[in-house]
Amino acid sequence: MLKLLLANRVAAVAGLLVVAFVMVAIMAPILAPCDPNEQHPEAIRAAPFWRADGDSRFLLGSDSLGRDLLSRIMFGARISILLGVVVVLLTLLVGTGLGMLAGYFGGAFDAVMSRIVDTLLAFPFLIFALAIMAATGPNLVALVSALAFKGWVDFYRVARADVLAAREADYVTAARGVGASTAYILFSEILPNIVPPLIVLAALRMAIIIIAEASLSFLGIGVPPSIPAWGTMVADGRADIASAWWIATFPGLAILTLVLAVNLFGEGLRDALDPRMRQ
């Protein structure tokens, strides 16, 4: 599998890029040229270094409070990646668990779950997140709940459908025949077989969560303002787009690059794990 993934040059480069973002996020305190929250009142809205009016101390320029954009972007990677990982893991566990139970046992549980899922699917995610966040104010626990609220449904649907198919497979019938327990069949027999599509889904969900978090932060109801976050930075730069376009542009470019890399990597993963999807 790793071989296939590496053979796909685009996916390999994308994977490296994702790793680079993670490294930058982890080592931000060492790599960043400035303290991300340090204000330089003498250098407000400084231009990027390549412009004639640029300030070489601030490679990508500074914002309306004179904070170094590059350093804030580096620190901003931390919260984006951290929230992406936490939310995706949480929804992966919940969605897969519920999906396996519904697929294996069917019956009343499955019926109730499918009603819940239908309701959640009809629910405009963003407006729900807005409602929670507006009421509680920007805080990370509410943000994770808002992002996870509907996110598990995709994992649920994949896990349920795959378990439903596996339930009748020969290897499961065989395991049942030799007297294996239900828990053993679910976790040791079926689970390993349904993992690949779930991993692919997790990668693609990560991209969606990063954008969703940035959107909420942009609206001022995501990450608390004391933590540097890309969405907040774009919002901060919005007032200055006429005079200092770089403040809103660069953090968005960071979102775009990371999400693009995650998407490309996820698609490469899908091609490597699922031969049917290869074109």
Added chain:
Amino acid sequence: MWGRFLRQRLLQLIPVLIGVSFIVFLTMHLTPGDPIEHMLGQAGRVTQEQIDELRAHYGLDRPLIVQYGLFLGNAARGEFGPSYSHHGRTVRSVVAARLPATLELTLFAFVIAIVFAIPAGVIASLRPHGLFDRLATVGALLGISMPGFWLGIVLMIIFGLQRHWLPISGRIDLALIPEYVTGVHTLDALLTANGPAFWSALKHLALPGVAMAAPMAAMVMRMVRSSMIGVLAQDYVQFARAKGLPETTVVGKHALRNALIPTVNIVALQTGLLLSGNMIIETVFQFPGLGKLAVDAIAAADYPLVQAVVLIYAVSYVLLNLVADALHAALDPRVQIA
């Protein structure tokens, strides 16, 4: 047959809508923002009596379950009571005033996405891995990886501020608002033969429309491309070619019709996402539609208004899926309805 199909699907809507309304109702009421405090925020000194009076006026002193029952009954009739934040107006009139703007923008974005995505997907599929296909694939990836609010801002910077080609906020030049017919400015301008108003409304739609359409265009393009590649490899397409039919007939009639079947579902799903995306785009462009109304209503703890808007979004989302299923059945005779 169709009657039964529709009836059944509409009945299935009811539990979903009750679920949605219940979640909205609960989250809005269990959260700490108190609408009475919001309303009296700037009013200065008020007595407890006045607060109680207002609470009773809006029915907020009753038990939660009673409030929910009343809310459901009224919602079924399209009544959501008075708005807390738009003084002296009902939720219904506030929503009705904003709805045309959102419909106009969403429809505009929808048209851009479709007009762009279907031909691009078809052309890309004709020579997979050719130059056009590669460009379109990269474009589509950018489209789905770009946050909408940022694309909006970048478009504003380039086309509004640096080039001055297009306006960056609002719906229309305030001096040019056409005579009211439907509330949809472009349509009203056409109906009253008002050229300048039409042009102004269209220019105001351009940037938010493109920002909104980008992810949908990307997803639809990818779907059309991959299903066209699949269909073009089928025997009946080869046969049509072998018969000597012109390539435009083979591609446009034989292949495209079948390739569009799986596309219909993606289009419905993406249109649902367009609707929720307009909250962000309308906020970025200060576009006075339902999405911006919702964002403002939440900030003002205007429960009835938020509930109404969420229900509108949910109903349209579910209806879109219904339309998609019906279209799917109409296009693909193998699908059994009912």
